[in-house]
Amino acid sequence: MSRPKIFHLIHMAHRALFRAADRLLAERHDITAAQNALLLYLEKNEGASMSAVAAAIGLKNAATSGLVDRMEHKELIARRPSAQDRRSFELVLLPKGRAIARESHTLIHATNDHLLDGFTEAEQATIARFLETVMTKSDAFEIGTIRPDEKQSA
Numbered sequence: 203m204s205r206p207k208i209f210h211l212i213h214m215a216h217r218a219l220f221r222a223a224d225r226l227l228a229e230r231h232d233i234t235a236a237q238n239a240l241l242l243y244l245e246k247n248e249g250a251s252m253s254a255v256a257a258a259i260g261l262k263n264a265a266t267s268g269l270v271d272r273m274e275h276k277e278l279i280a281r282r283p284s285a286q287d288r289r290s291f292e293l294v295l296l297p298k299g300r301a302i303a304r305e306s307h308t309l310i311h312a313t314n315d316h317l318l319d320g321f322t323e324a325e326q327a328t329i330a331r332f333l334e335t336v337m338t339k340s341d342a343f344e345i346g347t348i349r350p351d352e353k354q355s356a
Contacts, residue, residue, distance in 0.1 A: 212336065226309065231302045236261070237273055241295065241303040244279060249292040251284070278302065 223235040233241075239259045244250060247258070256266040270293065273279045278299030281291040295303065318326050 208336075223313075227306075230309075231305075232276070233273075233278070233302065236269060237278070238302070238306050240269060240273065240293075241278065241299050242306065244293055244295045245300065245303040248294055249282070251290060251292060255293060273299070 220235050223238070227233050227235060227238055231238075236259065240255060243255060243258045247254065250258075252266055252270065253263060255270075256263050259266070261269065270279065270281065274281065276298075277296055280294050280296055282294055284290045284292050318329070321329065
């Protein structure tokens with residue numbers, strides 16, 4: 203049996219999952235999955251800086267700025283002058299954004315339940331461990347400690 207094409211499968215699963223999330227979030231709240239990620243981050247990190255948000259949700263600063271602009275226009279979040287540095291801003295949830303963030307927890311739990319349906323607890327633990335390993339090994343590529351085109355010694 204040939205080895206599964208893990209990179210391709212993860213890529214396709216990511217695309218399918220985020221297409222579905224974007225569709226559902228657009229229908230319910232007129233937001234995208236990226237906008238939802240920002241709302242959820244701010245829910246736990248009220249007053250975060252733009253750079254902290256960018257790092258947390260995996261976007262470049264310029265893309266985050268555009269995302270924040272669109273969300274401000276929808277009255278989901280607001281920029282407030284930083285108390286520590288007058289040159290920078292803190293991002294805060296507005297009531298509408300806070301309500302969407304709260305509701306999306308239910309949606310996320312339902313999605314997780316749906317995705318894991320049919321797997322035993324042991325299989326679910328293996329899936330979680332595998333995905334955590336993918337993230338760890340991918341981070342090693344990014345920081346240059348491992349090159350995927352070179353064999354690593356055991």
